[in-house]
Amino acid sequence: VTVIPGMELCTSEEVHVVCLFDGLKNAESFSDYVLSTVPPVKNRPEIFGDQLIMDAEDGIIGTQELLLTTASGISADNVVKTVGEYGGFCYPAHIDRSSYSIISNLGMITPEMNFTAVEMTxxxxxxxxxxxxPIIKNMPVYVSSDAHYLENMREASHTLEAEENSIKAILNAMKNSR
Incomplete structure (x- = not known):
């Protein structure tokens, strides 16, 4: 199993975008940047739940005080460029959902956004x-359950051909698949 560091970003328009990175350092740097753009609203654990910070052994090492469900300051028009500056690749999440999707919130995907793939449920x-x-006709469509818990993840039903089992090769295959 190859783990690809990433996050589901909420853009300033409240569009969810899957962001995947070529390494943990770039993902962490991007995460720091994202946190610098979110409004300074504190989490209320009694309403939104705990936002735990975990170590490599799944031990709790802290909590995130900022509310992570708020929109970032990164727009849908700039997210591809911004993620790319951190060595990442991104695509709009669950475009067929009625909330937090690029289609439900903006009504379209424009060529100027520079997305090269999308995700559907x-x-x-x-x-x-x-x-x-029609813009998505020539794009890879990644199928996902949008599961937030391990037990809700389904068995794999699709494959992706990559040159080798490495983060770089997998991201390259995702960027260039049709």
């Missing part, structure tokens, strides 16, 4: 989305 009608949004 497993029950989405890809043909319907391609008919309404």
């Amino acid at each position: 497993e029950n989405a009608d890809r043909d319907e989305y391609e008919a309404k949004h």
